[in-house]
Amino acid sequence: MTSRFDARNQARRAMVRSLICDMTDASEPLVSTCGEIQAMSANILVVDDDTIMCNAMRRTLEHAGYTVSVAHDGEDALQQMQTYRPDLVLLDVNMPRMDGFEVLRRIRSDPELAAIFVVIVSSARTDTESQVHGLETGADGYLTRPISNRELIARVQAMLRIEAAEKALRQKERQMRDLIASNIDGMLVVNGQGHTLFANPAACALLDRTSQSIVGRQIGVPITAGEHTELDLLRPDGGRRVVEMRVAQIEWQSEPVFLAALRDITERKQLEEIRQEHAARLEERVAARTRELRAAQEQLVRQERLAVLGQLAGGVGHELRNPLGIIANAAYFLRLVLPPNDAKVQEYLQIIENEVQTASKIVRDLLDFSRSRQAERTTVAVSSLLQSTLQRFPPAAHIATRLDLPADLPAVHVDSGQIVQVLGNLIVNACQAMLTGGDLTLAAAPAADGWIAIHVHDTGPGIAPENLPRLFEPLFTTKARGIGLGLAISQKLAQANGGDISVHSQPGAGSTFSLHLPIAETSA
Amino acid sequence: MKRYALKLYITGKSVHSQQAIANLERLCAQALAGDYELRVVDVLEAPAEAEADRILATPTLIRERPQPVRRVIGDLSDTQNVCAALEL
Numbered sequence: 291m292t293s294r295f296d297a298r299n300q301a302r303r304a305m306v307r308s309l310i311c312d313m314t315d316a317s318e319p320l321v322s323t324c325g326e327i328q329a330m331s332a333n334i335l336v337v338d339d340d341t342i343m344c345n346a347m348r349r350t351l352e353h354a355g356y357t358v359s360v361a362h363d364g365e366d367a368l369q370q371m372q373t374y375r376p377d378l379v380l381l382d383v384n385m386p387r388m389d390g391f392e393v394l395r396r397i398r399s400d401p402e403l404a405a406i407f408v409v410i411v412s413s414a415r416t417d418t419e420s421q422v423h424g425l426e427t428g429a430d431g432y433l434t435r436p437i438s439n440r441e442l443i444a445r446v447q448a449m450l451r452i453e454a455a456e457k458a459l460r461q462k463e464r465q466m467r468d469l470i471a472s473n474i475d476g477m478l479v480v481n482g483q484g485h486t487l488f489a490n491p492a493a494c495a496l497l498d499r500t501s502q503s504i505v506g507r508q509i510g511v512p513i514t515a516g517e518h519t520e521l522d523l524l525r526p527d528g529g530r531r532v533v534e535m536r537v538a539q540i541e542w543q544s545e546p547v548f549l550a551a552l553r554d555i556t557e558r559k560q561l562e563e564i565r566q567e568h569a570a571r572l573e574e575r576v577a578a579r580t581r582e583l584r585a586a587q588e589q590l591v592r593q594e595r596l597a598v599l600g601q602l603a604g605g606v607g608h609e610l611r612n613p614l615g616i617i618a619n620a621a622y623f624l625r626l627v628l629p630p631n632d633a634k635v636q637e638y639l640q641i642i643e644n645e646v647q648t649a650s651k652i653v654r655d656l657l658d659f660s661r662s663r664q665a666e667r668t669t670v671a672v673s674s675l676l677q678s679t680l681q682r683f684p685p686a687a688h689i690a691t692r693l694d695l696p697a698d699l700p701a702v703h704v705d706s707g708q709i710v711q712v713l714g715n716l717i718v719n720a721c722q723a724m725l726t727g728g729d730l731t732l733a734a735a736p737a738a739d740g741w742i743a744i745h746v747h748d749t750g751p752g753i754a755p756e757n758l759p760r761l762f763e764p765l766f767t768t769k770a771r772g773i774g775l776g777l778a779i780s781q782k783l784a785q786a787n788g789g790d791i792s793v794h795s796q797p798g799a800g801s802t803f804s805l806h807l808p809i810a811e812t813s814a
Numbered sequence: 815m816k817r818y819a820l821k822l823y824i825t826g827k828s829v830h831s832q833q834a835i836a837n838l839e840r841l842c843a844q845a846l847a848g849d850y851e852l853r854v855v856d857v858l859e860a861p862a863e864a865e866a867d868r869i870l871a872t873p874t875l876i877r878e879r880p881q882p883v884r885r886v887i888g889d890l891s892d893t894q895n896v897c898a899a900l901e902l
Contacts, residue, residue, distance in 0.1 A: 484885045484899075497870060509870050510885030511899040515892035521871045522825040524857060524864060530825065533871075535888065 335376035336360045337367040339385045350439045364388030383412040398428040407453040476552035484510040498525040512537045512550040532559045604660030607653045618646045655775045665705035665786045669810040683714035694733035703810035704787040712780045716746040723750030747802040753795040818850035819879035825872045834873035837890040
């Protein structure tokens with residue numbers, strides 16, 4: 291409390307100081323020129339032990355329209371002030387028992403009286419030092435005697451104007467304080483060093499702390515770049531509130547300060563988060579559904595294309611079979627009739643026969659691909675499947691073949707002709723990947739529940755990762771001579787037998803094609 | 815020893831905390847020319863330290879050195895006023 295009054299008094303003293311001056315003579319008549327000065331109605335208390343002086347002042351002031359009461363000593367003055375609050379006190383310095391400074395000190399130390407406007411009155415002999423002392427004790431003004439009546443009135447009037455202005459200021463301050471205190475948003479008054487000067491009840495509630503534990507803390511200078519900024523408030527229990535802070539610069543007890551308004555947006559934030567989460571999840575679902583639809587559409591397009599391709603391939607294949615047969619027969623006939631010792635002729639005949647064979651293979655593939663022959667599944671041992679495959683498709687001599695076949699492997703339930711074709715395809719591919727030699731490993735082992743896996747592993751260059759997903763697509767090939775139906779047909783046949791083919795490959799580490807086949811139920 | 819010692823209190827991954835870090839890094843690069851130490855403290859990870867520093871809100875930026883200690887609260891986007899308040 292004291293500091294507040296100090297601050298105010300300092301400001302007030304600054305205003306009043308200019309009014310101090312030394313006045314010398316007061317030879318004017320008591321009642322002369324006061325009429326021309328308009329008096330404000332006010333209660334003035336004159337405190338002076340000198341009765342004559344006292345009455346003279348009283349008359350002058352009453353004539354000017356003021357209500358005046360007098361006190362002849364300090365005690366009396368203090369008592370009168372308790373019963374009614376004068377607007378202005380003219381306080382004589384030199385009094386017996388309790389001098390004017392002491393009376394002033396008591397007024398200022400009493401919270402009830404501290405705001406009363408007090409003017410010290412002393413004789414002209416008083417030096418500047420004691421005037422300063424008076425002001426430092428908390429006087430609002432200073433008059434020196436002798437003083438003319440006219441001057442006295444003018445002085446009092448000026449003092450009362452200041453007093454009225456101050457009262458209005460005090461009231462405004464109180465109003466502002468009330469506004470801040472009763473605001474529904476949290477309000478913190480923070481000084482230039484970042485120390486909290488005031489926290490309203492809403493701010494205390496937001497921080498879950500008492501006003502005493504907030505005021506005096508160095509919270510920090512509140513700074514917002516735009517209109518507002520977001521803060522997390524920390525509560526003693528570890529809980530948090532998200533607030534939106536707006537900052538204004540105001541004057542608080544004559545000091546420029548920051549007023550930080552804190553609006554609780556915790557719930558709004560939470561709702562926002564939930565909404566965003568929902569939106570994200572919805573988006574994800576839409577994206578997933580879109581992917582599914584696109585995949586289904588692609589699948590459909592592919593199937594349609596394959597159906598057309600199958601029909602076309604079947605037709606072309608069928609039409610090419612006869613001419614190829616005739617070419618082969620013609621080559622055979624030429625071999626019989628042309629001289630066998632002509633090397634050039636024999637070489638070209640061989641070329642014709644080889645190319646006819648390649649063409650026949652392509653035609654066979656096309657027909658296989660277009661016709662879906664029903665699988666005739668029987669129970670057959672894996673070892674016999676592998677043996678017939680190696681007989682029909684023997685690997686080239688420069689390739690070392692290794693067979694890894696456990697003795698107690700269960701039999702599978704497949705069309706052996708079709709599976710031999712599939713395995714043969716895989717072996718031919720493996721050999722073509724190892725033109726300069728390598729190791730071919732054929733390994734069979736039980737896989738997951740009810741399945742046998744037959745792995746065909748080569749030590750070739752491996753398959754580029756970008757080609758892996760397209761490997762089983764019809765007409766996809768990386769070979770210079772091939773139409774890209776081998777693996778597509780193999781996959782189709784494997785699936786017709788209840789199995790499938792998968793591939794693992796890394797560039798530089800060879801490739802492994804794994805054919806999964808269902809175990810025959812009787813042997814399971 | 816660097817001339818300035820700064821400590822920034824934030825709360826987890828909240829947007830304004832992340833903004834404060836970004837703004838502060840920009841501010842330091844512009845105004846302090848490398849002559850500073852900066853420590854970012856997450857109150858969720860170090861509640862005791864926040865309590866010891868009597869932190870009421872985040873983001874709070876503390877200038878611990880040179881003395882006297884100065885503090886600001888906010889997202890530090892107003893570089894000019896932040897520098898003024900911290901006397902950087």
